[in-house]
Structures are given as structure tokens and as C-alpha cells.
Amino acid sequence: MATLELSEISVRFGGLQALTDVSFRVEENDIVGLIGPNGAGKTTVFNVITGVYQTSAGQVSYDGAPLRGLRPHKILALGVARTFQNIRLFQNMTALENVMVAQHCRTRCGVLGAVLRLPGQKREEERIRERSLEALEFMDLGEYAGELASNLAYGLQRRLEIARALATEPKTILLDEPAAGLNPAESRELMHTIGRISSRGINILMVEHDMKVVMGICRHIVVLDHGVMIAEGEPEAIQRDPRVIEAYLGNELN
Amino acid sequence: MTIRASKLWLRYGLAMAWFFVLLWPLLGIKPEGLEFAVSFAIWIKVAVAAAILLALYQLNKAGAFGFLTRPAAAAGRVAVGAAARVPRWLVLSVVLAAAVSFPFFTERYAHDVAISVLVYIILGLGLNIVVGLAGLLDLGYIAFFGVGAYTYALLSVHFGVSFWLCLPISACFAAVAGCIIGYPTLRMRGDYLAIVTLGFGEIVRIVLNNWMSVTNGPNGILGIKSPGAYWWQGDTLEHIWLNNLEQLYFIILALAVFTVIAVYRLNHSRIGRAFEAVREDQTAAELMGVNTLGIKLLAYALGAVFGGLAGTFFAARMQFVSPESFTFIESAMVLSMVVLGGMGSIPGVILGAVVLIVLPELFRGFQLYRMFVFGGVMAMMMVFRPKGLWPAKRLGQRSEERG
Ligand SMILES: Nc1ncnc2c1ncn2[C@@H]1O[C@H](COP(=O)(O)OP(=O)(O)O)[C@@H](O)[C@H]1O
Ligand SMILES: [Mg+2]
Numbered sequence: 001m002a003t004l005e006l007s008e009i010s011v012r013f014g015g016l017q018a019l020t021d022v023s024f025r026v027e028e029n030d031i032v033g034l035i036g037p038n039g040a041g042k043t044t045v046f047n048v049i050t051g052v053y054q055t056s057a058g059q060v061s062y063d064g065a066p067l068r069g070l071r072p073h074k075i076l077a078l079g080v081a082r083t084f085q086n087i088r089l090f091q092n093m094t095a096l097e098n099v100m101v102a103q104h105c106r107t108r109c110g111v112l113g114a115v116l117r118l119p120g121q122k123r124e125e126e127r128i129r130e131r132s133l134e135a136l137e138f139m140d141l142g143e144y145a146g147e148l149a150s151n152l153a154y155g156l157q158r159r160l161e162i163a164r165a166l167a168t169e170p171k172t173i174l175l176d177e178p179a180a181g182l183n184p185a186e187s188r189e190l191m192h193t194i195g196r197i198s199s200r201g202i203n204i205l206m207v208e209h210d211m212k213v214v215m216g217i218c219r220h221i222v223v224l225d226h227g228v229m230i231a232e233g234e235p236e237a238i239q240r241d242p243r244v245i246e247a248y249l250g251n252e253l254n
Numbered sequence: 255m256t257i258r259a260s261k262l263w264l265r266y267g268l269a270m271a272w273f274f275v276l277l278w279p280l281l282g283i284k285p286e287g288l289e290f291a292v293s294f295a296i297w298i299k300v301a302v303a304a305a306i307l308l309a310l311y312q313l314n315k316a317g318a319f320g321f322l323t324r325p326a327a328a329a330g331r332v333a334v335g336a337a338a339r340v341p342r343w344l345v346l347s348v349v350l351a352a353a354v355s356f357p358f359f360t361e362r363y364a365h366d367v368a369i370s371v372l373v374y375i376i377l378g379l380g381l382n383i384v385v386g387l388a389g390l391l392d393l394g395y396i397a398f399f400g401v402g403a404y405t406y407a408l409l410s411v412h413f414g415v416s417f418w419l420c421l422p423i424s425a426c427f428a429a430v431a432g433c434i435i436g437y438p439t440l441r442m443r444g445d446y447l448a449i450v451t452l453g454f455g456e457i458v459r460i461v462l463n464n465w466m467s468v469t470n471g472p473n474g475i476l477g478i479k480s481p482g483a484y485w486w487q488g489d490t491l492e493h494i495w496l497n498n499l500e501q502l503y504f505i506i507l508a509l510a511v512f513t514v515i516a517v518y519r520l521n522h523s524r525i526g527r528a529f530e531a532v533r534e535d536q537t538a539a540e541l542m543g544v545n546t547l548g549i550k551l552l553a554y555a556l557g558a559v560f561g562g563l564a565g566t567f568f569a570a571r572m573q574f575v576s577p578e579s580f581t582f583i584e585s586a587m588v589l590s591m592v593v594l595g596g597m598g599s600i601p602g603v604i605l606g607a608v609v610l611i612v613l614p615e616l617f618r619g620f621q622l623y624r625m626f627v628f629g630g631v632m633a634m635m636m637v638f639r640p641k642g643l644w645p646a647k648r649l650g651q652r653s654e655e656r657g
Contacts (some may be wrong), residue, residue, distance in 0.1 A: 050541055076543040090534035093527075100524075101531040105543030107524050111556065114523035115516045121523070128524065168543055 002079060002171040002203060003027050004049065008058035011044055011227075018044045019227040021058070026172060031194070031204045033218030033235075035211075037247060040224040042207040043085055046174050049205075050082050051075045062172075077105045079171035083161040083178060085207070089149040095160050096145040099132040102167035135167040139193065155186045159193075166197065173197065175206040179213050191217050215239065223247065259312060266308055270301050353507055357500045365499040367615050369571065372506040373564050374607040376513045378591040379600065380560025383517065385589065386598035386646070387526060388553035389533025391448045393585055394435070394455020398428045398558040400462060400580035402565025407475040407575045408468070417481035417570050421563060428562025429555040431458075436554030440547050443536075455585055462577040474576025478569050481505055502571050509567060513560055518600055520556070529553055530598075590628075594635055596642025605643050 004026040011019040019041045026032045034042050047053045049060055051072040060067045067075055081102075090098050107128060113121035136142050139159045144152060149160060158178060165173055175194070179187045191213055198204055198217075208214045214221065214235070221238045223231040225247040231238055238244055274297050281293040313319065357365055381395045402424040409415040409423065435454040439447050462469045469475065480497035496505065520526050528549045531539035540546045569575045587610065595606025614624055635642075 052537070052541070071545070071547075072540045073543045073545045076541065082541060084538065088535050088538040090531050090538070092534055093530055097527055097530070101527050101539065101544065102542050104524055104528050104531075109524055111520065111525060111552070114520050114525055117519060125523065164542060 002063055004080065004172050004203070004205070005061050006045070006049070006058070007061075009045070009048055009055050009060065010057040011041075011048060011053060012056045017227055019048070019055075019224075022224070022227070022229050023058075024222045024229070024232060026203050026205045028203060029198070029201065030220060031198050031206070031218050033214040033221040034205060034207045034224065035209070035214055035221060036224035039226075041227040042224055043176055044227075045224070046082055046176055046207070049075075049174065050080060073105060076168055076170075079169075080174065081165040081168040081170035081172075082174035083165050083176055085176040085180065087154075087157050087161055089157060089160055089164070091150040092148065094146050094148055095136060095141055095152065095163075096129075096132055098149055098160060099135050099164050099167045100128050102135075102164045103128045103131060106169055131169075132167055135163045138166060138196075139163040155182055158182065158190075162193070162197075166202075170202060172203040172205065175204065175208075177207050177209060179208055179210045187213055262308065262312070266304065270297075270304065273297065273300065350511070354504075357503050362499060365503050367612065369499065369503055369506055371608055371611045372503075372510045373568055373571075374588065374591060374611055375510050375604050376506075376560050376564040376567075377588045378595070378603040378607045379513050379517045380557045380564070381588050382557075382592050382598065382600070382603045383520070383529065383560075384553050384557035385592055386596075386603070387521065387529035387533060388550060389529075390439075390550060390553060391444070391451065392554075392557070393448050393452040393582070393589070394458070395451075395557065395561060395588055396580045396582075396584040397435070397455045397458035398431055398561030399565040399568065399584070400458055400577070401428045401431045401558075402562030403569040403575045403579070404462060404469060404475075404565075405562070406566040406569045407478050410479045410569075411475055411477055414479070416484075417479065417566070421566055424562040424566040425559045426562075428558040428565070431562075432555040432558025433551055436551045440550055452582070452585075455580075455582060459577050459580050462580065469577070472577060474574055474578075476574050478573045478575065480573065481570050497573075506567055506571070509563060513563070514600060514604075517560075521600070525549075525552070590632060594632065594642060596645040598646035599642060599644050602642045602644035602646065609643070 006025070007023045009019055009022045010017070022041075022045065024032070034045060036042055044053065048055055049067070051067065051070055051074070055068075062075070062078055062080060065078075067078075070078075090101065093101070107124050109118075109121045109124050112118070113124075133142065133145065136145055139162055141156065141159055141163055144156060144160075149157065152160060158181070162173075162175070162178065165175075178194075179190050182190060187210060194204060194206070194217055206214075206218070218235060221231075221233065221235055222229060223238060223241075223244050225243075230243045230247060231241045233241075274293070277297055278290070278293045281296070282289050314323065356368060360368075377395070377399060380398070381392060384390050384392045384395070405424040405427045406415075406417065406420040409420055410417070415423070435451060439450050442450060463472055465471070480495040480502075482493040482495055484491055484493045486492070496502065528539070528544045531542065531544055532546050532549055532553075536546050539549075568579070591606035591610050592603055593606075594609065595604065596602025614628075617624065617627070639645075
């Protein structure tokens with residue numbers, strides 16, 4: 001159920017082989033870390049899963065069904081939500097509105113319902129608001145509901161991104177460097193939050209540079225280098241793996 | 255004088271020199287030869303006026319008018335606070351009451367202008383869905399106005415279809431036209447979108463102009479029926495034509511009120527939020543579950559619906575249509591209303607329509623300089639109030655915008 005499986009994914013951008021034969025799984029109740037130096041292809045993996053890029057070979061399947069050719073909003077509707085490495089909030093909308101947009105795929109009401117304010121539409125609107133506030137509260141953003149996204153501090157924007165992804169009611173969530181730019185206290189808080197997300201029964205795949213965060217919460221780690229998977233396994237094994245150490249030489253692990 | 259102040263005066267000098275360079279060729283180059291006196295006479299007036307304004311501005315900045323501006327600002331805050339406490343339904347009912355009683359206190363000419371304003375309000379609010387909410391540029395919007403007008407014109411003249419029945423029919427036709435222009439542009443952004451929509455607007459006008467057998471070409475279509483009022487008398491359906499300005503005013507007022515309510519509700523619904531999400535970041539919207547292609551198509555179709563409604567009324571009011579009414583300048587006019595008033599803001603667009611229709615009427619005496627002033631005002635607006643006269647403000651209480 002709700003297992004995300006990548007099998008032998010390859011992606012080319014013109015002459016650049018961004019990913020080569022990448023295969024791994026994100027199982028039920030899993031927290032998988034995807035690590036690797038800059039430019040290794042981590043964000044590309046996310047873009048492939050969410051349907052932004054097409055693969056040149058291999059396939060992604062979710063819940064046993066291939067995702068090939070599905071548009072991103074369809075893939076999201078299946079239950080795979082994501083956040084962005086470079087924050088991509090709807091800047092001129094309030095925090096609450098940002099999160100409410102995420103409920104779009106879980107609601108039905110059309111133009112007529114909205115114009116005539118049919119009872120069904122009102123109820124649905126009520127529910128959207130409720131769930132969105134809940135998602136904001138979950139990320140501890142309740143007091144900022146009416147604030148424009150662009151007016152929020154950086155750390156709050158990062159949290160709002162996660163709240164927005166959660167509001168899509170996902171079964172699997174992909175976090176792209178959620179701790180980037182956070183201070184140590186905020187990072188610790190984030191680790192705790194990720195734990196809480198996982199305990200809601202949401203599977204997590206996360207890209208992260210902060211090794212403390214990754215080693216602390218991931219149960220399984222995939223290491224990419226130049227688009228090739230060079231290691232996969234438990235955190236302890238990864239930390240000792242000579243290929244990983246070499247790829248990271250002069251980087252965080254040292 | 256501080257450095258900043260002297261910089262300001264330097265800029266003033268540059269601006270005035272530039273103004274002269276622009277002005278002189280217009281007034282100074284004549285068949286009889288070159289001439290400086292006339293342009294200088296005008297130039298010196300503008301220069302002096304600008305210098306006085308600049309000096310006042312600097313004095314104000316230095317606090318010389320503190321004794322005036324401080325109490326004024328305090329009074330302003332009190333007024334704004336009081337205004338915020340007045341319930342919205344009260345404001346709306348006062349506005350509506352004023353609009354309903356308007357024809358009883360004014361004469362023909364005012365009715366005519368008011369009808370025009372209301373037509374443009376509907377057009378502006380329709381275009382606002384596309385431009386203000388969904389963030390898609392549309393330079394050919396008036397085409398939908400044309401589609402609505404010709405739909406009613408043809409159905410009325412050839413088949414005697416009633417105005418009221420034609421409202422939904424025109425809306426559907428316009429929506430189809432909206433999808434036709436929307437579909438090929440779905441994957442375009444920015445400049446390309448502008449060019450294609452501009453082209454579409456022209457195509458519609460040229461078709462209307464050249465399809466002699468159907469549209470009667472540049473001569474237009476005459477003899478369009480006014481809206482009717484129907485009732486049963488015994489077994490026969492009686493009717494009268496509502497063709498005096500007062501009656502027409504109430505019809506368009508009702509249409510405008512319907513438009514405002516519909517647009518407001520759409521705005522504050524799941525669909526409206528999806529429009530805004532597409533405007534803010536299309537890729538992120540798609541990844542957060544919005545079918546962006548479908549939503550963009552819907553934005554074009556909905557915008558077109560209101561254009562079509564306005565067009566139907568326009569044909570019924572004029573009892574005549576011709577392609578001349580649907581030129582690019584009309585699209586530009588409606589777009590200006592949206593931009594001037596405040597993109598995405600309903601009161602803003604209404605204000606924009608009022609300003610752009612009523613002001614030129616007030617300044618009819620300056621007919622010659624209308625476009626000149628128009629351009630000047632738009633340029634000033636973009637500098638001083640880039641978000642429009644009445645910027646959009648949506649759900650929730652927003653903190654002051656930082657800028
Ligand atoms: N749309 C694109 N077109 C061309 N090259 C791309 C594109 N997206 C990513 N790349 C390239 O693919 C490689 C992997 O990028 P990315 O997945 O963003 O790395 P990271 O692991 O740092 O997230 C980089 O060399 C990047 O320049
Ligand atoms: Mg990346």
C-alpha cells in the first residue's frame with residue numbers, strides 16, 4: 001500500500017546524464033533520506049516522481065500503478081505531495097489561502113456551486129477552512145493565518161511549505177532540503193516535526209544536507225553522486241561506507 | 255541643501271530638459287520654419303509649476319507643514335477607523351440605494367453615461383478574472399463583447415429571439431469563444447500570450463467586418479429589438495419594449511449587480527483561489543494539485559461569459575451593432591480600467607471604470623488633450639500607485655504591505 005517505487009530511472013538533459021538507473025523504494029511508514037553532493041540529481045528525482053520531468057528510461061510506480069504520463073496534479077491527487085528546495089509559496093496570498101489552495105484536489109465544487117452558494121459548496125468551504133487551519137496549527141503557524149506569505153520570516157515560510165503539502169492529505173510526502181537555511185534550534189524543531197508527520201502514517205522521502213538531521217531520523221538512506229546511486233542502507237552502514245565518504249570528501253561528513 | 259535634495263533638483267532639471275525636447279518638435283516645427291517662443295511659453299509654465307510642487311514636497315519632508323499634516327493624519331486615522339467599523343452590508347445598501355435612485359435625480363445625459371459606466375464595469379470585472387486573478391494577459395478581450403453583441407443581433411433580427419433568452423445563449427457562445435482562444439494559449443506565457451490574444455481580438459473584428467453575408471460587414475446590423483417585458487393577458491402573451499434610457503439603466507444595473515455578486519463569490523471560492531495560485535506560481539500550483547490547464551481555460555471562459563453578457567446588452571441598447579465598436583482601443587480601455595483600479599480588486603475595477611468613463615466626460619472641453627492626459631495619468635499611477643487606486647485585499651486581515 002502507498003509504496004513509492006522507482007525502478008531503473010534514467011534522465012537526460014541534452015548531453016547531461018542527470019540520473020542513471022536509480023532504483024529504490026519508499027515503503028509504508030518509512031522515512032527515507034536522499035543525500036548526495038550538490039548537483040547529484042536529488043531534486044531531479046523529486047521532479048521525476050512528481051511528474052515535472054519525464055524519464056528517458058525506467059518507471060516510477062505508486063501503489064503498484066505506474067505514474068508514467070500523469071500530469072503533476074494527478075500524481076498529487078494520488079497522494080504524493082512535495083515541498084520545494086527554493087521556497088515556492090504563493091507570495092501574495094495569506095498563509096491560510098496558501099494552505100487552502102492545497103485542498104483544491106480534495107474538493108469538487110464548481111463555478112455554479114460557487115456563484116449560487118449552494119449548501120454543498122458552503123459545507124465544503126467550511127471543511128476546507130477547517131482542515132487548512134488544522135494543517136497550519138500542526139505546523140505551529142496558527143497565529144500567522146492572515147499574514148501574507150511574503151511577509152513571513154524565512155523559517156516560517158519553510159514551515160508553511162510543509163503545512164501546504166500536508167493540507168493535500170498526502171500518503172507520501174517529499175521534502176526537498178527542509179532544513180536549508182534554518183538555525184540549529186529550528187533544525188531540531190524540524191526533526192521533531194518530521195517525526196510527528198511520520199507518526200500520522202505519512203511516508204517520507206527527504207533530501208537533506210544536514211547530516212545530524214538525516215542520521216537522526218531516517219531509517220533508510222539512499223546516496224546519489226553524479227546521478228548514480230552509490231550506496232543504500234541503514235544510517236550506520238552509510239556512515240561507514242567508503243564510497244560515500246569519498247563522494248563527500250571535504251563535505252559535511254568530514 | 256543636503257546632497258539628496260540637490261540630487262532631486264538635478265533630476266528636476268533633467269526632467270524639464272527632456273520635457274522640452276519632447277514638446278518642442280510638436281509645437282515648434284512648422285512649415286514656415288522653426289519657432290521657439292510658443293513651446294517656451296508653455297514649457298516655462300510647466301517648469302514653474304513643477305518647481306513649486308517640488309519645493310512644497312521638500313518643505314513637507316522637512317516637516318515645515320507639520321502643524322497641518324499631523325492633525326490631518328490623525329483625523330484620517332480616526333476616519334479610517336470609523337469607516338472600518340461601519341458594517342459592510344450598510345455600505346453596500348447605501349451604494350445600491352444610490353444606484354437605484356440615480357435615474358430619478360438626473361436627466362438623459364447622465365443616464366447615458368451611467369449606462370456606459372455599468373457596461374464597462376461588467377467588462378472590467380470579466381477581464382479582471384483573466385488578468386487580475388489568473389494573471390493571464392488578454393489584449394483581445396473586447397472580442398467576447400463582440401461575440402455577445404453579434405449573437406444577440408443576429409438571433410434577434412433573423413429569429414426574433416428575446417433578449418432574456420439571448421443572455422444565456424450569448425454567454426455560452428462567448429464562453430466557447432473563450433475556450434477557442436484559451437486552448438492554443440494554454441502553454442504560453444508573457445509576451446507570446448499578449449501577441450496571440452491581440453491577434454485573436456483582431457481576427458474576430460476582421461471576420462465581423464468581412465463576412466458580408468452574415469454580419470452585413472462594416473454597415474453593421476440594424477433593427478435589433480430592445481429587451482421586452484412580457485405578461486399573460488388572458489390567453490395571449492403581451493409585451494412592451496423596454497427602450498427608454500431609464501428602463502435600460504435598470505436592466506444593466508441588475509446585470510452589473512449580478513456580475514459583482516458572481517465575481518465576488520467566485521473570488522472567494524476554491525476556483526478563485528486556484529486562479530490566484532496560477533497567477534502566483536503556475537508550476538507550484540500544478541504541483542499542489544491544481545489542474546492549471548483546466549483552470550486557465552476556465553478563466554478565459556468565465557471572463558468571456560461576462561464580456562458576452564455585456565455585449566448582449568450593448569446590442570439591445572444601441573439597437574445597432576457594427577465592427578467599429580470592437581476595436582483594439584476598446585480592449586486597451588478595459589484593460590486600463592483593471593490596471594488603474596487595482597488588479598484583482600472588485601471595488602478597484604469599479605472605480606477604474608467610473609474614473610475612465612466619467613472623467614473624460616467631465617473634461618469634454620479638453621477633447622484634444624484627452625489621450626494626452628490619459629497617458630499622463632496612467633504613467634503617474636504606475637509610478638505612485640502601482641497596485642491601483644484600490645488595491646486588492648482578500649480573505650483574512652492582512653498586515654500592512656511592506657514595500
Ligand atoms: N531542467 C534542467 N535542465 C537541464 N539541466 C538540469 C535541469 N534540472 C537539473 N539539471 C541538472 O541536473 C543536475 C542535477 O540537478 P539537481 O537534481 O538539482 O541536483 P541536487 O542534487 O543538487 O538537487 C545538475 O547538474 C543540474 O544542473
Ligand atoms: Mg536540489
